[in-house]
Amino acid sequence: MNYTTSLTFIGAGNMSSSIIGGLIGEHYPPQAITACDPNLDALDRLSQTFAIQTTTDNTVACQQSDVIILAVKPQILKSVAEGLQTTLTNRANTSKESLPLIISIAAGITSQQIQNWLGQNVAIVRCMPNTPALVQQGACGLYATAQTSSEQKLIAEQLMQAIGDSVWLNDEALIDSVTAVSGSGPAYFFLLMEAMIDAGVKQGLNKDIATQLTLQTALGAATLAKSSDVSVGELRRRVTSPGGTTEQALNYFEHAGLRDTVTKAMQACADRSKTMAKELN
Ligand SMILES: NC(=O)c1ccc[n+]([C@@H]2O[C@H](COP(=O)([O-])OP(=O)(O)OC[C@H]3O[C@@H](n4cnc5c(N)ncnc54)[C@H](OP(=O)(O)O)[C@@H]3O)[C@@H](O)[C@H]2O)c1
Structure with a gap:
């Protein structure tokens, strides 16, 4: 990553803290990072932990910044983006090249909506973490929208890699599918873990032990799957001996229609993601 790129985070909440923490962990210079938020406590936490710059004034922070990360709740993104219109217009009047890259992590808000609210033809990258x-x-x-250069795409990718894995999509509509798979995905696993803990308790384990075993099993299964060169289906087959104990449980899941339930649940999630964008317009 080019460590001279100046970054401004609008919203100093959970996601901004995580991305900034990841960047500082990779030795990104704190003086190149600014966080804006009306909440002084949130700003103090970030400046004390990471020694970054902070301000309550979004427009001042966006006058020079190379990259602006929109990390506020989707419900207030319209007013935040509209509040940046004059600043961006002034920058565009100086030179089109001085316009920043806009990165939005807000769920459900399309790049076209952001473009309209900002009032400028800027490069926009949408992220669904x-x-x-x-x-x-x-x-x-x-x-990434068509206006985004390959250098700007690289910056967005490196920012997201500070908080985990990332993949590029060539169609913005697929963000709804990403929401269904990974955006909302942690909650599906939490639900399965809850059910496994409850079932373990019903079979006589105490809750702490059932929880410890379940969480370590989830972590172990994901770690094994990520480090393995075979598919998750093959890993499942390898632990399912004919006539064995695992087969009994898996047969039950299959006959109860688990795969169909997961397909329908994820479709409902993607559909909701689409309608939310319309509601927040
Ligand atoms: N958390 C996740 O795992 C996750 C996953 C995917 C996507 N996202 C997206 O990431 C975005 C941020 O989520 P988050 O969990 O970080 O939210 P958050 O913790 O609530 O952080 C948002 C911050 O923005 C501040 N804020 C409110 N109005 C502002 C304004 N006018 N200008 C600047 N800052 C303002 C809020 O201050 P107050 O608290 O005082 O209102 C808050 O500190 C959301 O759009 C969400 O959809 C989050």
């Missing part, structure tokens, strides 16, 4: 980003184990889908 997930909550494990808070522990630098996120999974993120990225989409």
